[in-house]
Amino acid sequence: MRMNALHPGDTQKVELLGRNRLIDELLRAELEVALPIRDRGIDVIAYADLTSAVERYVARPIQMKAAWAQSFSIDRKYAKFRDLILAFVWHLGDREKAVTFAMSYGDAIAIGDAMEWTKTDSWVKGGMYSMSRPSARLVKLLEPHRMEPSRWWSLVTSC
Secondary structure (H helix, E strand, O other), X not given: OXXXXXXXXXXXXXXXXXXXXXXXXXXXXXXXXXXXOOOOOOOEEEEEOOEOOEOOOEEEEEEEEEOOOOOEEEEHHHHHOOOOEXXXXXXXXXXXXXEEEEXXXXXXXXXXXXXXXXXXXXXXXXXXXXXXXXXXXXXHHHHHHXXXXXXHHHHHHOO
């Protein structure tokens, strides 16, 4: 029996691949991971418990945006989550190119400001801006947020 190839339009599979990649990155960073049972805007909780590397338990909620290719979005609804990390997992259709960018909600809004998205009707009237074809300028703004294990540790434990 031949298995069907993953189709980029299968959003549930893309979400699963993205979440599993994100969990893998967090575990490689020596962090612990919890998955909320209900979907209320948080996809993953990354935490560091009492070890020699931290003096107190620290946890950060993560909202993940997974994409077969590329996408970036900002949404005012996430402002209510204290210490929220936004993780954008790109290129799930190509393991060699797969990358994760992660940042605070404030950093994502700063990128939206720099790109002047927060001046658009979509943001002003609807509180959201989304795009799936990033410009070279956006990619340059995201580059400081490219993740690797040591960066994950710092981002999660620095709140």
